[in-house]
Amino acid sequence: xxxxxxxxxxxxxxxxxxxxxxxxxxxxxxxxxxxxxxxxxxxxxxxxxxxxxxxxxxxxxxxxxxxxxxxxxxxxxxxxxxxxxxxx
Numbered sequence: 001x002x003x004x005x006x007x008x009x010x011x012x013x014x015x016x017x018x019x020x021x022x023x024x025x026x027x028x029x030x031x032x033x034x035x036x037x038x039x040x041x042x043x044x045x046x047x048x049x050x051x052x053x054x055x056x057x058x059x060x061x062x063x064x065x066x067x068x069x070x071x072x073x074x075x076x077x078x079x080x081x082x083x084x085x086x087x088x
Contacts, residue, residue, distance in 0.1 A: 013025065015047070015050045017050060019031050019032065022046065022047070022050065024043055024044075024046075024047045027039070027040060027042075027043040029046075039080075041066060041067075041080050042080045044066045045062055045066055045077070045080045045081065048062060048065050048066055049062075059074060059077055062077055063076075063077055066080075
């Protein structure tokens with residue numbers, strides 16, 4: 001996966017996993033010209049997974065890193081990983 005330092009979307013950082021363009025600063029995902037807007041926590045989960053670079057990431061690690069200092073259960077993470085957190 002490639003990570004860029006700038007693009008046409010306000011010079012924000014972009015990740016390029018496969019055919020996707022992922023823009024964490026705006027929550028935008030683009031594939032073949034189709035744009036999807038991700039909710040902030042959904043994008044935080046996706047960005048953490050992308051930063052892991054293929055390393056196995058546990059549910060506990062995701063909850064600790066994305067929801068730091070907030071008590072949440074597995075259901076919250078499951079929601080973030082499902083497409084219900086995406087619109088487009």
